[in-house]
Amino acid sequence: MHTDIKLRHAPEALPWCLACHDVKNRDKLHLVNGDLIDFTESYRLCGQCHGTNYRDWKAGIHGKRVGYFSGGKRTYYLCVNCHNPHDPKFKPIKPEPPPFRPQDKENG
Amino acid sequence: MAKEKLTRRAFLRTLVTAGVSASAFSLASCSRAKRESFFQKHFLEMTDPEKKELIARLEERYLSKYGRAFDVSVKGAVKGTLWGYGLDLSRCIGCRRCVYACVRENNLSRHNPQTQWIRVLRLKKGNLVDLDKADHYYNPPEVPEPDYFYMPVQCQHCENPPCVKVCPVHATWKEPDGLVVVDYNWCIGCRYCMAACPYRGRTFNWSEPKLEKEEWNTEVHYLGNRPRMKNVVDKCTFCVQRVRNGRYPACVEACPTGTRKFGNLLDPESEMRYMIAHKRVFRLKEELNTQPKFYYFFAE
Numbered sequence: 505m506h507t508d509i510k511l512r513h514a515p516e517a518l519p520w521c522l523a524c525h526d527v528k529n530r531d532k533l534h535l536v537n538g539d540l541i542d543f544t545e546s547y548r549l550c551g552q553c554h555g556t557n558y559r560d561w562k563a564g565i566h567g568k569r570v571g572y573f574s575g576g577k578r579t580y581y582l583c584v585n586c587h588n589p590h591d592p593k594f595k596p597i598k599p600e601p602p603p604f605r606p607q608d609k610e611n612g
Numbered sequence: 613m614a615k616e617k618l619t620r621r622a623f624l625r626t627l628v629t630a631g632v633s634a635s636a637f638s639l640a641s642c643s644r645a646k647r648e649s650f651f652q653k654h655f656l657e658m659t660d661p662e663k664k665e666l667i668a669r670l671e672e673r674y675l676s677k678y679g680r681a682f683d684v685s686v687k688g689a690v691k692g693t694l695w696g697y698g699l700d701l702s703r704c705i706g707c708r709r710c711v712y713a714c715v716r717e718n719n720l721s722r723h724n725p726q727t728q729w730i731r732v733l734r735l736k737k738g739n740l741v742d743l744d745k746a747d748h749y750y751n752p753p754e755v756p757e758p759d760y761f762y763m764p765v766q767c768q769h770c771e772n773p774p775c776v777k778v779c780p781v782h783a784t785w786k787e788p789d790g791l792v793v794v795d796y797n798w799c800i801g802c803r804y805c806m807a808a809c810p811y812r813g814r815t816f817n818w819s820e821p822k823l824e825k826e827e828w829n830t831e832v833h834y835l836g837n838r839p840r841m842k843n844v845v846d847k848c849t850f851c852v853q854r855v856r857n858g859r860y861p862a863c864v865e866a867c868p869t870g871t872r873k874f875g876n877l878l879d880p881e882s883e884m885r886y887m888i889a890h891k892r893v894f895r896l897k898e899e900l901n902t903q904p905k906f907y908y909f910f911a912e
Contacts, residue, residue, distance in 0.1 A: 564883030565700075565891065565911055568870035574858035586870065594869065596754035600708035603728055605749065610723045 512591040517553065524549055524589070550583045645669050654782070655686075655795045655834065666834070674839060682830045684838060687856045689789035695850050696790075696884040696905045697861075698873035699764060702912045705869055706732050706755045706762030713866030714766075717851060718837040719829055721821035729815060729848040730766045730863060737761055766863075767792065767813035767848035768896060768904030775805035775814065784845075790877075790905055791852055793835035794845060801843035810897050811904075814847045850874070877905065 511518070518524065526532045532540040533549050541548055551558030560566035561583070568581040583589070604611040642650075648669060653662065667684045674682040711730045714720070720727045733746035737759055746763070756762070773792050776784050783798035784805055806814045817840045832838040833853035840846050851861035855874070864872040875882035884907070887893065891909040898904075 560911060563886040563890075564875070565698075565873065565887050566870065568864075568867065569883075570860060570865045572858045573860060573875070576858055581870070586868075594705070596756060597705070597707055597868070598753065599706060599751065599755045600712050602708075602749045602751045603711075603731070604723070604726045611725050 509590050512593070513589065514553070544582075546589070547583050550589075554583075645673065649797070652797055654798055656785070670834070670838065678828055678839065679825055680828050680830050682828075682832055682838070684832055684834060685853060685856075686834045689787050689791075690856055692876075692878055693789045694877040694905070695769070695855055696875060696877040696907065697769070697850065698875075698884055698887045698907045698909055700871045700873070700911045701761060701763060701908050702910045703869045703871040704732075704762045704764060705871075706734060706750070706757075706760070707868065708732055709866045709868055710764060710863035710872065713862045714848070716827070717829055717854075717862035718849075719821055719823060719832070719839055721817070721819070722823060722827070724822055725818045727815045727817065727821070727846075729813075729846075730764050731812065733763045733765055734760050735763060763908070765811055765813070765896070766906075767809075767850075768811050768902065768906040769848075769850060771903035771905060772901060774808040774810065774900075774902060778804040778808040780804065787835075789856070791835075791849055791855075792847070793849055793852065794847060795835065796838070796840055796844040796846065799844040801845065803845060805845055810900055810902065814845050817842055817844050817846065 511520070524533050526534045526540055529540060531543075533543065533546060534540050535549060536552055547558065547561065557566050567583070568586065569578055570581070571578045587594075648665070652666070658666065663686045667686060670684045671682050674680065674684075711728050711732060714730050715722070715728060718729065720729065731748045733743070733748050734750040734757075735743075735746050739745060740763075750760075769790055769792050771786075771790065773786055776786055776792060780802060781798060781800055783796075783800070784792065784794045786792050801816070803816055806812075806816060820842050821840055828839075829837060831853055833849070833856070836849040836852040851859075851863075854861055860874055861872075864874045873883050873887060875884035877884050879885065887909055888907060891911055893907050893909045895904045895907060
């Protein structure tokens with residue numbers, strides 16, 4: 505299963521798994537300074553390199569928030585909810601169909 | 613035999629008498645609910661008990677007509693809010709997920725006619741000014757395409773809305789929280805507002821919306837996504853039924869790239885204020901002095 509993972513993420517900075525995953529405790533990630541963090545805090549790890557995006561994400565300008573902004577539960581999407589950390593670039597997707605033109609029979 | 617001469621005055625008298633008795637007869641013979649909706653006041657002049665009656669009447673009608681239990685809200689603007697919208701042009705990939713999320717949320721007609729409140733424009737890169745060359749019927753196998761960028765356009769919720777100015781019956785107005793809304797019961801379908809809007813932000817209901825029974829979103833607002841009648845104009849309301857309950861609009865939640873931002877412009881801590889202060893921001897057709905509360909920006 506793990507052999508399926510192809511790393512396409514900054515090969516100079518993160519050449520292999522243990523650049524982010526901890527060698528002794530596989531349920532943790534480690535920062536550059538050696539601190540171990542949970543997977544739920546992975547944004548701190550990403551923020552080490554992607555500082556400007558990290559700053560924007562904290563302000564709500566990068567990334568996505570869903571749910572209630574007041575009076576309810578708000579969910580913050582983490583970096584890895586949208587970007588695959590092993591292959592972070594967004595892939596092209598199929599668009600939803602265009603609107604009918606005025607002359608189309610579905611628009612009569 | 614003297615020919616009876618019909619004078620203009622006598623003719624008019626007969627006509628008026630006939631007209632009054634005919635309308636009195638038809639109003640007497642129709643149901644109480646119909647009579648009440650015929651004499652319904654303007655939404656802004658209604659008292660709270662009248663609004664309660666209105667809700668009950670509408671919920672009953674929708675139940676019998678569509679076979680679903682609707683929850684109609686008339687919730688007013690939340691104090692201290694002025695809603696603003698942000699759209700990151702450096703992230704939009706033109707996938708139209710927002711368009712169809714909006715259609716589902718706002719009970720828009722799916723076909724014959726199809727109505728959509730969001731129009732995603734495709735523009736050649738480096739050509740932001742020439743909107744005449746924009747295409748919204750693009751349909752490649754995959755987006756984004758290398759030579760293009762995408763600019764979704766919907767109601768810009770102007771602070772100085774030209775559509776409100778031209779309405780001859782005041783069926784559309786700007787709410788205290790900045791949302792431009794329509795009272796569909798008051799709209800006469802003249803479409804002056806559609807002609808006045810420089811963003812093509814309004815749509816006309818050529819017929820009642822065509823939806824399957826299970827497709828209806830039953831959480832509706834009187835000024836927003838409740839089922840429209842034939843011959844009225846409607847428009848994006850920033851999902852008034854959601855934002856006044858503290859929820860993000862449907863298009864914001866649907867966007868797969870986090871292009872769409874929403875927040876309170878009066879709150880210095882909101883994402884909108886951060887975006888305006890820190891990013892390159894512009895508003896569409898600013899030279900028209902419509903003062904939109906819809907900000908396009910570039911995060912990168």
